[in-house]
Amino acid sequence: MRIAVLATGGTIASRLDADGDLAVTDTVAELLAGLPLPAGVEVVGFDLSHQPSFTLTLDDMLATVRQVRAKLAEGFSGVVVTHGTDTLEETAYLTGQLTRRDARIVLTGAQRGADEPDSDARRNLTDALQVVATSEPVGVAIVLGGLACAAVEGRKVHTSAISAFSGGSAGTLALVDPEGVLRLSTAVRGGYYATLPLPDRLPRVDLVKLVAGADGTHLRASLDAGAAGIVVEAFGIGNAPPAVADAVREAQKQGVPVAITSRTGAGRVRPIYAGGGADLARAGAIFAGDLTGPQARVALALTLAHEPPGCVPEALRGMAEGRHA
Numbered sequence: 001m002r003i004a005v006l007a008t009g010g011t012i013a014s015r016l017d018a019d020g021d022l023a024v025t026d027t028v029a030e031l032l033a034g035l036p037l038p039a040g041v042e043v044v045g046f047d048l049s050h051q052p053s054f055t056l057t058l059d060d061m062l063a064t065v066r067q068v069r070a071k072l073a074e075g076f077s078g079v080v081v082t083h084g085t086d087t088l089e090e091t092a093y094l095t096g097q098l099t100r101r102d103a104r105i106v107l108t109g110a111q112r113g114a115d116e117p118d119s120d121a122r123r124n125l126t127d128a129l130q131v132v133a134t135s136e137p138v139g140v141a142i143v144l145g146g147l148a149c150a151a152v153e154g155r156k157v158h159t160s161a162i163s164a165f166s167g168g169s170a171g172t173l174a175l176v177d178p179e180g181v182l183r184l185s186t187a188v189r190g191g192y193y194a195t196l197p198l199p200d201r202l203p204r205v206d207l208v209k210l211v212a213g214a215d216g217t218h219l220r221a222s223l224d225a226g227a228a229g230i231v232v233e234a235f236g237i238g239n240a241p242p243a244v245a246d247a248v249r250e251a252q253k254q255g256v257p258v259a260i261t262s263r264t265g266a267g268r269v270r271p272i273y274a275g276g277g278a279d280l281a282r283a284g285a286i287f288a289g290d291l292t293g294p295q296a297r298v299a300l301a302l303t304l305a306h307e308p309p310g311c312v313p314e315a316l317r318g319m320a321e322g323r324h325a
């Protein structure tokens with residue numbers, strides 16, 4: 001089985017520089033040097049970029065997905081992407097919606113630099129190769145800290161712990177250790193735009209997190225900045241003060257969709273409170289299921305790039321509910 005390893009940068013490829021700061025240094029050849037490979041696996045490495053993931057844009061991430069699709073089209077059986085963990089969930093969500101749910105694609109990274117004695121860099125890459133090459137495909141996944149979660153479910157939940165990713169309510173797809181891969185579940189969401197050509201670029205979509213006493217200032221700033229869509233991390237089950245609903249109405253008038261998520265990080269949003277979510281829904285906001293703010297932001301950018309304006313709400317709900325385009 002031939003596996004392509006696409007390196008983009010991140011801590012997995014970083015070492016301390018002369019100032020004592022972590023900086024991306026390692027090439028894919030250095031990442032792979034001396035790495036134990038699963039039996040029957042041949043690996044070919046490609047350097048896509050050398051960036052910490054906090055500098056990546058959605059279009060950089062789209063370029064990575066383009067390379068992932070290209071490698072599969074060239075006949076590679078699977079692809080591993082090495083990536084910084086800070087924004088890995090965005091690239092993972094994008095990849096997960098733009099490729100087939102059962103494709104052999106794994107994204108991985110590390111929490112400790114490659115020159116730390118207890119670095120997780122080599123272990124995570126070894127685990128990623130095990131998962132991507134396992135006999136029954138696990139699907140498009142994030143592998144870090146000994147577990148795999150679905151690419152469209154994963155989110156970074158710890159600043160420094162080795163086990164920094166969670167699959168949220170969807171849980172864990174598989175455990176991975178030197179014994180091998182132990183499958184636990186199957187992803188039900190993902191692959192929404194797997195069969196369509198990739199868009200050339202993704203539109204600007206902003207994410208606004210609400211705090212008590214918030215008004216419409218930040219939504220209006222996003223409109224002024226030319227955002228094509230806005231995601232709000234609202235309170236609880238999807239509530240916001242009336243001033244935010246006023247800003248949603250303004251966005252609606254300008255043809256800019258606003259999606260509602262919850263800043264709680266788990267559970268589905270529903271428009272059930274008078275003066276809160278019910279007013280947001282009447283103002284035209286789209287309730288984005290249980291997507292996190294960053295997931296909904298990528299999902300909204302994807303729907304805006306693929307759909308005529310009238311179909312954006314339905315497509316966004318479809319992605320959140322695990323339907324397929």
Ligand SMILES: NC(=O)C[C@H](N)C(=O)O
Binds near residue numbers: 051052110
């Ligand atoms: N652990 C990491 O990879 C974090 C790093 N700052 C990055 O995202 O590039």
